[in-house]
Amino acid sequence: MHMESLPYLILLFIGYLVYTLDHHKEDLPVPxxxxxxxxxxxxxxxxxxxxITADILYEIFLPALLFTGAYQFSPARLKKYAAGITILGTAxxxxxxxxSGWAIYLIMQPFAAVPLLAAFLIAAILTPTDPVSVMQILSQDLNDELVxxxxxxxxxxxxxxxxxxxAFLFSWYTGSTPGMMEGTVQFAVVSGGGILVGLAGGWLFSRAVHVTHERYYQIMLSIVVAYTVFYTAEFVQVSGVLAVVFAGLVLSSTFSRSAKERHFREALDGFWKVVEVSFLSILFLMIGIAASSYLFHEYWLLAAAIFVVLLxxxxxxxxTCSAVLPPIESINWKEQLLISISGVKGVVSVYLILKLESLASAEMDILLSISFSAxxxxxLLQSIAIHPAAIKLKKRNQPRTL
Structure with missing residues (x-):
């Protein structure tokens, strides 16, 4: 009897136990x-x-998680706060x-002669945020839709x-991209191409879903769309991540237009919620297993310093970004602090760390250890801080809702 799958089944059961028994998720989130x-x-x-390998995380886990988050995102809130989301997510x-790249470079120089480009790679790893650890806390503790x-x-x-x-910093680091100008143009093409593929895939699904009224078939189609959009974008060498995000956003907009479309959302929610919780349970357990070998090192003070400086x-x-937002998106300093603390690192950061494992060297081992530690x-620290910070903010501010 083949037992290779048994550890993963046990991981899923552990996830079930944690989600079931943790009645105080606001104090220490499940992830x-x-x-x-x-x-x-x-x-x-x-x-x-x-x-967990970079390819497994990227090709199996990420499309489903990103698709779920995107199609459940409120189009009304997206439209209302588009400026803040766009500015923070791009500029x-x-x-x-x-x-962060310059900060990491300067902090590490007394300890290791790390090239500036390597420091920028670590900065790119530690920049993406993962709200899965904090969104439930924010929703429960804080009646502030802007935040x-x-x-x-x-x-x-x-x-x-x-x-x-x-990807482009990595290619520059390995010497496979000729110059900054060409890399910048390719960055725009890869990003824009991914968005276009996602918009097209989401539009096609919004039409195809009406072919059948059986919710089981609609769910089957949503699985096909989520992964097909991702793999199509990757095949034509544009961003699969942006493709699946924008496909989900198109569906979110489509499913909010009428009662009939909202029925489609209800049918999909049950399935994708199970997928999301199951994937996250296995994934965060595997992240802990993968990280453990990099956590026993002598650079913890350095990692802590980088963590504090980057925060x-x-x-x-x-x-700074909040200063250029329109009045409806005006963010006071307490909300700015909460948004900053809520930028917890997660799945995407781990994927990018695993990508670096292909560059085996003593220098890279140090960078991997510091990245995993951060x-x-x-x-741990930011997730724990969310609940008390949100409670304090809630007491001092009037709730903002639609």
Whole structure:
């Protein structure tokens, strides 16, 4: 009897237990608990064969997770706060990578002669945000749709743009891209092409879903669309991440137009929610298992310093971006702080770290250890800080709703 799948079944059961038994998710979110459990599981020989690779994470887990987050995103809130989401997910992302890259480079020089381009690679890894760890807390603790919308919307956008940015920094680091100008043009083509593929795929699905009224067949079609859009974009060498995000956003807009379309959303919600929770359970446990081998090193103070500095820089970028927002999206300093703290690192950061494993060197081992350590610090410390920060903000501000 083949037992290779048994560890993964046990991981899923552990996820079920954690989600079921954790009645105080606001104090320590489930993803953080799962990562900690995963680290401990890495010392049990039975789980030695459990491994997550960059390709598995990117090609199997990410399309489903991004599709679910995008199609459930409110089109009304997206339209209302489009400026803040767009600015933070594009210009804000670029500024954060630039400032963080220089900061990482300067901080690491006394300890290791890390090239500037390598520091920018680490900055690109630690820039994307993952709201899965904090959105439930924000929704429960804070009746402020501006904050929750920007945190969630920014993550959807910067997941895609950060992957594209990392890909070009990676190619420059390995010497496979001729120059900055050509790389910049290719960046625009890859990003824009991914968006176009996603828009086209979402539009086709919104038409094809009317062919049948059986919800089971509609769910089957949604699986096909989520992955087909992703793989089509990758095949034509544009961003699969942005493609699946924008396909989901098109569906979100389509499903909000009438009662009939909302019925489609209800049918899909049940299935994709199960997929999301199941994937996240296995994934965060596997992240803990994968990270464990990189967490025993002598650079923890350096990793902590980088984590603190990058959080401060994110706060500064959020504050600067908020200064150019329209009045309806005006963000006070307390909300800026909460948005900054809510920028927890997660799945996309881990995928980018795993991409670096192909560059085996002593220098890269240091960078991998520091990157994994910073992600773990973010998952634990920032997640724990969300609940008290949100409660304090709620007491001092009137709720903002539609």
């Amino acid at each position: 953080s608990i799962l990562v900690i459990i995963g680290i401990f599981l890495s010392f049990i020989p039975f789980f030695s064969g459990v491994a 804000g992302l670029a500024a954060t990578i630039f400032l 929750t919308t920007i945190v969630e919307g920014e993550s959807l956008l910067n997941d895609g743009t950060s992957v594209v940015a990392f 401060a820089l994110r706060t500064a970028v959020v504050s 992600v773990i610090l973010s998952l």
